[in-house]
Amino acid sequence: MLVELAVGDAYGAGFEYAEPAFVAEHNTLAGYVQHPTHLGIRPGAYTDDTQMTLAVAELLVSGKPWDRAHLAEYFVRAYRRDPRDGYAGRFQQFLDTVHTGADFLARIEPASDKSGAAMRAGPIGLLPTVDDVLHYAREQARVTHDTPDGIAAAQAAALAVHYCHHGIGPVAELPGWIGSRLGTSWARPWRGKVGSKGWMSVRAALTTLSTSTSLREALRGAVAWTGDVDTVATIALAAGSRTPEIAHDLPEILTDELENGEFGRDYLRDLNSRLLATYS
Incomplete structure (x- = not known):
């Protein structure tokens, strides 16, 4: 799951908010693409979507309490050990100035309804029950996105993984299943460009x-x-990678050329193994 979602993130990063003509020309899966304006993100590098997901996964396998203090600690640690572009500008400026989880919690204004809590929620879907998934997704969302839409988007993204991982039903019925738990709007097909709100990215992914x-x-x-x-692709591939109904046929070039530094492809694979062993 972690490698696949990172591929989705890194590939999508080359197209985030790019002009439709650029997307239509280069969205071929032939390799990673340099974004036409975001030149600080090199092809094959993942962004905040994956880095924040790593923080969630690391806390899940640590056995430590699932609370705001530990979530904030792991968010700060993931960024401070490996600073990178891709975060929303104001949030990255904030991360550049905090050094501990306690400082993070003291200064954060968790009023966002954008996609940050949803993009990192995938690993939570491995938990054994729907109630567990809803609780864990809500608690991690409240650290940064303590709004009804921010929380619901995180819960929907995590439930998508849960549905696929546990084989609850056909993938074609996934939006309806989530809609039956979080509200009928989640079952409606997405149309058009994806904006910055969390519910937009998740509905497009579903x-x-x-x-x-x-x-x-x-x-x-x-x-x-x-x-x-990039957020749509991260959420969709996190869930899709957990079901045999979806062919696991990502082009080898995208896996092979995914970044592989200290927290790159090999680290993702190892953490993924530990995560699945914990919640098999």
């Missing part, structure tokens, strides 16, 4: 996944929406 038969198809479809497509 539509993409429920109409795809392979990870390759899901990745191209996620990016084709245009807009905040």
